[in-house]
Amino acid sequence: MTRTLELKNITVRFGGYVAVQNTGIAVAEGEFVSIVGPTGCGKSTLLNVAAGLLEPTEGEISVFGEPLVGLNSAAGYLFQVDALMPWRTALGNVTAGLEFHNVPREIARQRGTEWLTRVGLSGRGNLYPHELSGGMRKRVALAQTLIMNPKIILMDEPFSALDIQTRVLMENELLNLWTADRKSVLFITHDLDEAISLSDKVIILSAGPGTRPIAEFNIDLPRPRDVYEIRSTPRFIELHMQIWDRLKEEVLKAYERNQYGTGN
Amino acid sequence: MGPATSGSVAAKRRPRPPRKWLPSRSTIAILQITVLVIILLAWYVLGKAKILPEFFFGDPVLVFGQIWDWTASGEIFIHLGITLSETLLGFAIGAILGVIGGIWLGLSPVAGALFDPYVKAINAMPRVILGPIFILWFGLGIISKVALAVSLVYFVVFFNVSQGVREVNPAILANARMLGASKRQLLRAVYIPSALSWVFSSLHTSVGMAFVGAVVGEYLGSAGGIGYLILQAESTFDVNAVFAGMVVLTVFALLLDLAITIIERRLIARRAS
Numbered sequence: 001m002t003r004t005l006e007l008k009n010i011t012v013r014f015g016g017y018v019a020v021q022n023t024g025i026a027v028a029e030g031e032f033v034s035i036v037g038p039t040g041c042g043k044s045t046l047l048n049v050a051a052g053l054l055e056p057t058e059g060e061i062s063v064f065g066e067p068l069v070g071l072n073s074a075a076g077y078l079f080q081v082d083a084l085m086p087w088r089t090a091l092g093n094v095t096a097g098l099e100f101h102n103v104p105r106e107i108a109r110q111r112g113t114e115w116l117t118r119v120g121l122s123g124r125g126n127l128y129p130h131e132l133s134g135g136m137r138k139r140v141a142l143a144q145t146l147i148m149n150p151k152i153i154l155m156d157e158p159f160s161a162l163d164i165q166t167r168v169l170m171e172n173e174l175l176n177l178w179t180a181d182r183k184s185v186l187f188i189t190h191d192l193d194e195a196i197s198l199s200d201k202v203i204i205l206s207a208g209p210g211t212r213p214i215a216e217f218n219i220d221l222p223r224p225r226d227v228y229e230i231r232s233t234p235r236f237i238e239l240h241m242q243i244w245d246r247l248k249e250e251v252l253k254a255y256e257r258n259q260y261g262t263g264n
Numbered sequence: 265m266g267p268a269t270s271g272s273v274a275a276k277r278r279p280r281p282p283r284k285w286l287p288s289r290s291t292i293a294i295l296q297i298t299v300l301v302i303i304l305l306a307w308y309v310l311g312k313a314k315i316l317p318e319f320f321f322g323d324p325v326l327v328f329g330q331i332w333d334w335t336a337s338g339e340i341f342i343h344l345g346i347t348l349s350e351t352l353l354g355f356a357i358g359a360i361l362g363v364i365g366g367i368w369l370g371l372s373p374v375a376g377a378l379f380d381p382y383v384k385a386i387n388a389m390p391r392v393i394l395g396p397i398f399i400l401w402f403g404l405g406i407i408s409k410v411a412l413a414v415s416l417v418y419f420v421v422f423f424n425v426s427q428g429v430r431e432v433n434p435a436i437l438a439n440a441r442m443l444g445a446s447k448r449q450l451l452r453a454v455y456i457p458s459a460l461s462w463v464f465s466s467l468h469t470s471v472g473m474a475f476v477g478a479v480v481g482e483y484l485g486s487a488g489g490i491g492y493l494i495l496q497a498e499s500t501f502d503v504n505a506v507f508a509g510m511v512v513l514t515v516f517a518l519l520l521d522l523a524i525t526i527i528e529r530r531l532i533a534r535r536a537s
Contacts, residue, residue, distance in 0.1 A: 051438075051442060053438055053441070073444065075442070076442065077438070079435050079438070079439060082435070083433070083435040083438070084436075084439075085440070085453070086461075087460075087461060088457075096445075096453065097443035099449075100440070100443055100445045100446070100453070101444050144443070145442075145443075148443060148444070
């Protein structure tokens with residue numbers, strides 16, 4: 001299988017602090033890969049490296065076999081925090097990327113409206129972000145990223161701020177959108193349930209400092225999936241126990257480090 | 265100290281603190297008008313009783329007579345128009361220059377570091393003293409007043425904008441970059457709108473500054489405007505006209521502030537973040 005995105009021997013240092021050490025991660029075409037790790041282990045750092053927003057101290061990134069220089073233009077990035085422009089309407093936010101690529105205004109508006117409908121926000125295009133709920137803002141952000149038709153989607157705990165019901169809803173919606181048009185996805189989360197139910201592959205990162213991948217699990221659950229129902233199937237529970245066994249140690253390590261104030 | 269230390273506990277236990285007597289809005293309005301009437305009456309009576317020398321303190325009846333004369337003859341509107349146009353021009357030019365300067369110094373660390381001491385020095389200077397220079401340079405017409413207003417507005421906007429630019433939400437910036445924004449597009453789509461929201465938030469202060477600049481400029485030397493009316497009255501020892509000018513200025517400033525509040529509501533209400 002072709003590798004859409006590959007991180008090779010990545011090390012990131014901030015001053016004397018080694019955030020990520022000698023890490024390699026590969027995402028194949030159409031593959032949904034989740035990265036799970038304890039809080040503050042450098043997951044977001046890794047994603048920023050993949051996006052080209054952060055230059056690694058050592059190592060290489062290749063996108064479709066080509067070394068990455070500058071920003072990763074093949075990638076769309078869904079941020080953990082709210083990154084919508086508060087001075088633009090929902091539609092204005094969704095069409096921002098098209099505008100940056102000089103797509104004619106009428107076409108941009110038309111495609112933006114289509115995307116708003118696709119994420120369940122038809123008729124809300126004229127509202128400003130602060131007039132939308134947290135879940136709606138995430139939908140706008142999702143449409144804003146996906147309208148650009150990126151070949152790779154990077155997601156940094158995109159649903160962590162949502163309440164549990166909205167979250168399951170958004171996860172299912174994400175899966176539907178992804179199934180319709182399989183992209184490569186690199187998804188970061190600290191929620192193991194979320195990682196297993198969405199992904200083809202789950203990668204466990206060690207506790208920081210000097211984070212690196214320590215285990216990789218293939219998720220052989222059948223698709224299409226319903227993220228809520230799949231959580232009660234025997235195979236899911238089996239996988240969950242296997243992965244949690246491995247993850248637990250790291251979480252405890254991170255917890256101990258944070259207790260003594262040397263973590264992060 | 266017993267009751268004081270347990271005060272917070274007691275407050276929590278009590279379902280509602282005893283309600284303070286709050287008069288209705290109309291009662292307050294009546295009381296407010298009463299205060300004004302008492303002050304005016306005291307002024308009038310003390311003046312008539314020769315306790316306040318009329319030469320220095322005037323007579324409220326004559327003050328309002330003067331305002332009436334100005335209004336009836338229409339003279340006041342010409343002067344108000346001059347002061348208003350100086351204020352608005354001063355605000356507009358000062359705000360545009362402030363946004364440009366603020367974005368430039370906010371985005372360029374080198375320029376920021378280079379000009380920092382000069383910006384601080386000019387800001388520390390009481391800029392009203394630039395008035396005489398501006399009158400020398402630009403004459404007694406409207407331009408010298410606009411220049412003074414600009415020099416006052418510029419710094420308010422400049423500081424707000426350069427601060428705002430440095431504090432642009434990094435997630436919004438990274439997001440726009442990932443969506444493909446070039447440097448120029450970042451400026452247009454992120455930096456400028458975010459700077460403008462800071463300008464809006466300092467609208468009351470900066471329009472107020474423009475107004476001060478215009479009036480002080482007129483007072484220093486001019487051929488029209490409310491400041492000019494006061495200057496004229498002062499040089500003929502017409503204390504009633506001085507007071508009348510002050511009243512007109514105050515009412516006008518209040519109206520200006522009201523207009524800004526309305527504009528603000530229209531512009532920002534929906535965008536507030």
